[in-house]
Amino acid sequence: MWVRRTVVLMVGTVLVVACGPQGDEPEAGEPPATPAVRVLPEPATPTTGSLEEAIEARRSIRDLEPRALTEAQVGQLLWAAQGITDDAGRRAAPSAGATYPLEVYAVTADGVGRYVPSAHALEVHLPDDRRAVLADTSFDQEWIADAALLVVITTVEARTEQRYGDRAPAYVLIEVGHAAQNVLLQATALGLASTPVAAFDADALASALDLPDEHVPVYLLPVGHPST
Numbered sequence: 001m002w003v004r005r006t007v008v009l010m011v012g013t014v015l016v017v018a019c020g021p022q023g024d025e026p027e028a029g030e031p032p033a034t035p036a037v038r039v040l041p042e043p044a045t046p047t048t049g050s051l052e053e054a055i056e057a058r059r060s061i062r063d064l065e066p067r068a069l070t071e072a073q074v075g076q077l078l079w080a081a082q083g084i085t086d087d088a089g090r091r092a093a094p095s096a097g098a099t100y101p102l103e104v105y106a107v108t109a110d111g112v113g114r115y116v117p118s119a120h121a122l123e124v125h126l127p128d129d130r131r132a133v134l135a136d137t138s139f140d141q142e143w144i145a146d147a148a149l150l151v152v153i154t155t156v157e158a159r160t161e162q163r164y165g166d167r168a169p170a171y172v173l174i175e176v177g178h179a180a181q182n183v184l185l186q187a188t189a190l191g192l193a194s195t196p197v198a199a200f201d202a203d204a205l206a207s208a209l210d211l212p213d214e215h216v217p218v219y220l221l222p223v224g225h226p227s228t
Helices: 051-057 071-082 131-137 142-146 157-189 202-208
Strands: 002-011 014-023 102-108 111-116 121-126 149-155 216-226
Touching: 051 157, 071 102, 071 111, 071 149, 071 157, 102 131, 102 157, 131 142, 131 149, 131 202, 142 216, 149 157, 157 216, 202 216
Parallel strands: none
Antiparallel strands: 002 014, 102 111, 102 149, 111 121, 149 216
């Protein structure tokens, strides 16, 4: 290991700062010493129904069957995204300062619903199937229309901005990642498949879902039965 030594000299009216080695600095042309490596214990062996199993098995799969999910499956996936997990009202995904800037929409053949965490319920937003339209707004990724469920994560940045100011954009996007990973792992645990999608025209998607102006779509998670 070596550290750098700084020498300050006054030459006339010019300040000269010279940095030189102290200790075992490599000679010119010599490769740096190889860092020490500490081998970690082997990861836990995945067992049936474990988190480790879901992490190991999760893959991005686009070949989906249009077969509908059960109400229980839809509810479980939405709970994983933003469900209430204790009596204090905290949610499944971490949120900076518990500001909860996310709004989650479920798009199925039956229409579009907004998830209401406090009631663990879907509020009817639109009565018709918008999956094909969302596939078009996602730059014609037509496979999206085959997904039984599209989980649309939107953000209301002002909720977090009130507390954290200009740090809010980063905090909100971090939270989107937390919620999305929960959904992906929950889908895997249920024997379903998903692929996260961020390639879409946000304005066109918001228009297709008739979203409130402050609800900005950030992530689209198509979920369905994998084709066999």
